[in-house]
Amino acid sequence: MADRRKKTKIVDSYVTLQAAQRRAQDRPVPTPSEADSAATRPDTSPRKPGTHIGRTVMPTKYEIVCYSCDFMFKITGKAKNTYCPKCRTMLDLADHTITGVCTDELVTAGRVTLSSSAVLDGGRITANDVKLEGTVKSGHLQVHHTLELTEGAVIPEEMIHTRNLKIAAGASISFKRKAVFRDVDVFGEFRANLWAEGLVTVHPGGHLKGKLHASHFTVLEGGGLTADVIVEPKKPQPQTTPSPADKDAHEDKR
Amino acid sequence: MDTSTSAQTIIAAEVEIVGTIKTSGSIQINGTLDGDLQCDGDATIGKDARIKGNLNVNSVVLAGSITGNVTAKDRIQMQSSARVHGDIKAKRLSVEDGVTFIGHSEVNPSGQSSASSAGSAPKQESTESEGKSGLFGKK
Numbered sequence: 108m109a110d111r112r113k114k115t116k117i118v119d120s121y122v123t124l125q126a127a128q129r130r131a132q133d134r135p136v137p138t139p140s141e142a143d144s145a146a147t148r149p150d151t152s153p154r155k156p157g158t159h160i161g162r163t164v165m166p167t168k169y170e171i172v173c174y175s176c177d178f179m180f181k182i183t184g185k186a187k188n189t190y191c192p193k194c195r196t197m198l199d200l201a202d203h204t205i206t207g208v209c210t211d212e213l214v215t216a217g218r219v220t221l222s223s224s225a226v227l228d229g230g231r232i233t234a235n236d237v238k239l240e241g242t243v244k245s246g247h248l249q250v251h252h253t254l255e256l257t258e259g260a261v262i263p264e265e266m267i268h269t270r271n272l273k274i275a276a277g278a279s280i281s282f283k284r285k286a287v288f289r290d291v292d293v294f295g296e297f298r299a300n301l302w303a304e305g306l307v308t309v310h311p312g313g314h315l316k317g318k319l320h321a322s323h324f325t326v327l328e329g330g331g332l333t334a335d336v337i338v339e340p341k342k343p344q345p346q347t348t349p350s351p352a353d354k355d356a357h358e359d360k361r
Numbered sequence: 362m363d364t365s366t367s368a369q370t371i372i373a374a375e376v377e378i379v380g381t382i383k384t385s386g387s388i389q390i391n392g393t394l395d396g397d398l399q400c401d402g403d404a405t406i407g408k409d410a411r412i413k414g415n416l417n418v419n420s421v422v423l424a425g426s427i428t429g430n431v432t433a434k435d436r437i438q439m440q441s442s443a444r445v446h447g448d449i450k451a452k453r454l455s456v457e458d459g460v461t462f463i464g465h466s467e468v469n470p471s472g473q474s475s476a477s478s479a480g481s482a483p484k485q486e487s488t489e490s491e492g493k494s495g496l497f498g499k500k
Contacts, residue, residue: 306458314469326456332466339461 121164171216172251172270173198174233189216203234209246216251223259237269256280258295271305276312293330369402374409381414390425397429408442415447430464437468 166184173180173191180192188199198216205213206222209230213219219234221227225241232248238255243262248254254269256262258277264284271290274280278295290305291297293313301307303321311329324338369386372378376392387402393411398404400418410425420436423443431437433451441459454468 312471314471323458324456324460324462325458326454326468328453328455329470330454330468331470332454332456332468335465337463339463340459 119164170252171198171200171235174214174216174235174249174251177251200235205241253290274313282317372410374407406443408440420451 168181168183170179170181171189172178173194173196175191175196175198176194178191178193182189182200186200188197188201190197199214200217201215202217202219203213203215204220204222205225205227207224208226208228209221209232210228212231214233216235218236218238219232220238221232221241221243223240227241227243227246227248229244230246232246234250235252236255237248237250237253238257239260239262240257241259241261243266246266248262248266248268250269252269253271253273254267255273255275256278257275258279260278260280264282264286269288271292272286272288273292274295274297276294280295280297280299282297282299282301284300285302286299287302287304289303291301291303291307293307293309293315295312296314296316298316300318301315301320303319303323305321306323306325307315307319307321308324309315309326309330309332311327314331314333316333318335319332320337322339322341324336326332370384370388372382372388372390372392372394374391377395378392379395381397381399382388382394383399385401387404388398388400389405389407390398390410390412391407392409395413397414398412398416398418400416400421402419404416404418404421406412406416406421406423406425406427408424412425412427413429415429416427416431416433418432419434420438421431421433422438422440423431423445424440425442426444428446430447431445431449431451433449435451436453436455437449437451439445439454439456439460439462441457443457444461446461446463448465448467449462450467452468453470454466456462
């Protein structure tokens with residue numbers, strides 16, 4: 108890490124702007140007489156050799172799941188479309204907001220927001236992320252990455268097909284069936300028999316109730332937990348080095 | 362070591378205690394305790410500590426292994442190395458990723474009783490949504 112910092116010789120606009128602002132805040136505006144004397148005075152402050160700023164503003168990375176082959180990859184920054192690196196399908200990354208009754212088919216690798224007045228009735232939505240504020244009556248809702256359930260969300264449990272789940276602040280969601288997801292973020296109230304393969308995070312203001320079975324679990328200060336909990340991180344599998352006999356057998360096969 | 366600002370009592374790693382510890386101050390346990398701990402102050406259970414018994418404390422930082430129930434008046438903080446087999450009860454809780462916890466938890470920082478009813482479908486009342494968030498934002 109330290110070596111990387113030494114090698115970096117980047118001063119970008121963001122850092123320059125920050126430095127200028129800091130300088131402006133720190134120094135009082137000099138009077139004309141002070142300014143004149145400062146101009147004649149030689150700069151005696153030692154200059155630090157090799158002082159470089161190794162910080163750049165990196166564009167955000169987004170996780171995209173191909174709706175054709177389910178391959179997950181990351182893209183940097185915003186784009187209108189991209190190709191799946193695995194199956195070469197061109198993926199539409201456009202975001203959509205639905206405000207009325209949806210009976211059509213919508214396929215995107217972007218984000219779909221079903222607003223509070225939206226009703227999915229017989230339509231078919233496939234998206235990377237879905238924010239549900241409205242109602243899902245019938246049809247098909249396939250979420251490849253994260254489904255966010257907000258305060259007004261109404262959706263039958265059996266219609267939830269998502270990898271990750273987010274319970275928004277203010278929402279109060281109850282699941283009767285066993286709920287299986289990868290990552291779960293709880294900002295609101297969530298009552299479920301939850302089985303998570305990834306990380307469950309209870310954020311400040313969030314409350315998880317019911318049963319929890321996960322390997323990774325985090326409660327941030329201010330989060331609530333009223334549940335029967337089984338949290339056991341999976342132990343890493345010991346790497347078995349092949350014995351000399353195995354190696355010989357392998358070579359013989361070749 | 363200056364213990365005036367941290368724990369008043371320290372049970373070192375090589376110490377094993379069988380019985381109940383009662384203290385009005387704060388305590389740090391790095392050794393083994395086969396019994397209960399009743400502490401009016403703050404308790405710190407070190408990484409190598411092993412406790413078989415119940416903890417009744419004001420607040421506790423857990424990094425070691427505990428087989429028993431933990432009750433805190435204020436706060437339970439579980440660090441990533443913590444292994445808890447038992448029930449926990451506190452006003453506030455923070456859990457780091459990596460903990461092993463098997464038991465029942467009762468932590469409600471808001472102090473409100475649950476008003477939600479279990480239904481087959483997620484349901485809710487009001488329509489006002491929270492702030493826009495997400496990967497791409499709205500179009």
